[in-house]
Amino acid sequence: MTFQELQPKVRSIISETPLSRDQKLLAICELLNQQVSYYNWVGFYFANHDNKTLHLGPYVGAPTDHTVIPFGKGICGQVAESNANFVVPDVSAQDNYIACSFTVESEIVVPLFVNGKNIGQIDIDSHVIDPFTEADERFLEFVNQEVAKLF
Structure with a gap:
């Protein structure tokens, strides 16, 4: 099914x-x-700005031990600070990567803004190296714009 x-x-x-x-x-x-x-x-993941941590929300996939991530740590933690999309074509090439599973080859994280404030993010792991394109980024930005209506 296409993004459209x-x-x-x-x-x-x-x-x-x-x-x-x-x-x-x-x-x-x-x-x-x-x-x-x-x-x-x-x-x-959703931000607790007082504690500077991200907290795991609903997800689908392999269980993860990473239910709380400090701002700045890993890809998700970096997005919490940068407020910018982060596409990682090959996680093995990242110094500040938190390994969730040996099967993960790449990751994309797109921040979720409500009234201009980064309240969280959508995080996607892939078992394929370098699958994410600009189309993924635009689609996930759309998803987050829709999700923002829930807050």
Whole structure:
């Protein structure tokens, strides 16, 4: 399924009234994991700005020990500080990478803004080296713009 075809499905999940916010986030994770072949772990982290930590929210994929990540640590922690997308074509080439699983080859993290404030991010791991393109970034920015409506 193309990113263009996924957009209305994401909008539909966001507008689904009987679902809680976490149920909607999980449904988005499931949709992306099922429909994009190289999205092997899809999840959300949310910022606690007082403690300068990220906390794992809904996700789909292998269990992770990384439920709390300090700002600045790993790819997610760097995005919490930079407020910018971070695409890692090959995680083995990254010095500040937190290994979640030996099967992860690449990662993309896109910050989630609400009223101009970075409140979290969508994090995607892939078992493929260098699969992420600018189209992934634009699509995930769209996803986060829709998710922002839940806050």
